[in-house]
Amino acid sequence: MFLIGSIFAHAIYMDAKDWRSQAQRYHCIYNIGVSGLSGNEVSGTTVIMVPIPASKEGKFFNPPIQKDPYFTQDLMHEILNQPEQYRKGPYFENATEAFDNKERGNWTTFIAETDKGYMYGFRTNETKLEDISFDREFVADYFDIFDPINNGSPILYPIESVSNNSSILYKDYTKYSSNPTYDSYVYISDNLKGAENIISFNIQLDANNDPSEWPREYRGCYKNLLLAKVNGTGYVKVKAILGQEIPWGNNSNWLWDSQYVLDFYGNLEEERAA
Numbered sequence: 001m002f003l004i005g006s007i008f009a010h011a012i013y014m015d016a017k018d019w020r021s022q023a024q025r026y027h028c029i030y031n032i033g034v035s036g037l038s039g040n041e042v043s044g045t046t047v048i049m050v051p052i053p054a055s056k057e058g059k060f061f062n063p064p065i066q067k068d069p070y071f072t073q074d075l076m077h078e079i080l081n082q083p084e085q086y087r088k089g090p091y092f093e094n095a096t097e098a099f100d101n102k103e104r105g106n107w108t109t110f111i112a113e114t115d116k117g118y119m120y121g122f123r124t125n126e127t128k129l130e131d132i133s134f135d136r137e138f139v140a141d142y143f144d145i146f147d148p149i150n151n152g153s154p155i156l157y158p159i160e161s162v163s164n165n166s167s168i169l170y171k172d173y174t175k176y177s178s179n180p181t182y183d184s185y186v187y188i189s190d191n192l193k194g195a196e197n198i199i200s201f202n203i204q205l206d207a208n209n210d211p212s213e214w215p216r217e218y219r220g221c222y223k224n225l226l227l228a229k230v231n232g233t234g235y236v237k238v239k240a241i242l243g244q245e246i247p248w249g250n251n252s253n254w255l256w257d258s259q260y261v262l263d264f265y266g267n268l269e270e271e272r273a274a
Helices: 002-018 071-080 095-099 259-273
Strands: 026-035 046-050 052-054 107-114 117-124 132-140 155-157 167-170 173-176 181-188 199-208 221-230 234-245
Touching (some): 026 046, 046 107, 095 132, 181 221, 234 259
Antiparallel strands (some): 026 132, 046 117, 046 181, 052 155, 181 234, 199 221, 221 234
């Protein structure tokens, strides 16, 4: 009886670990908001492109490999007659599956390979445009929250001209002493030339490490933000910023208190008052 109980206990533990929530893994949330498009009437195909999650070198994340069950899990699944789709570990989408050819309103997404590197595109043939609001979540097999820019973690890419930024010692690791900034790009198709409204971009990438793999003092996240107001078409250079929350609850590099954010929203308030 002890052996049977041990087998079931191990199987239950491994199932719980394999099927834990996305937030309990190397987890990213990618949010895109583009406003100022609604009400514009255009002809032809409209294309908007924004930075896409990729490393500084332009490489997409690797999802975790779908795990085969242990013997104990196989045995328990067979006894309980579990559905076939739950007998292996969960399947995680790669970048193409997560991002490409999704529909949101009248917009269809695509991954574009441009002169600036990979970008994330939205395309529509509608003559009357709508604003873009889009979000995706994805899970990676690993990324580094301590130096995401230089250690291959997903950030808002393309990335150029990273600001000089020092690091400070944090226990056995280092983290950024302040919020690094860098140049990136957005793209607006020429059929929006002369549009009445300034087009505003609000792109955010939040990435937390796997709390099951790290002691509490090393659990945290980084947040990558791009806020821009654009009055033009083609490729437009914009500024992005990155902040860290290590460990959870340490908001010393909190992005929403940064001058970068205050300048953007302060300018918006001034424009509304004018």
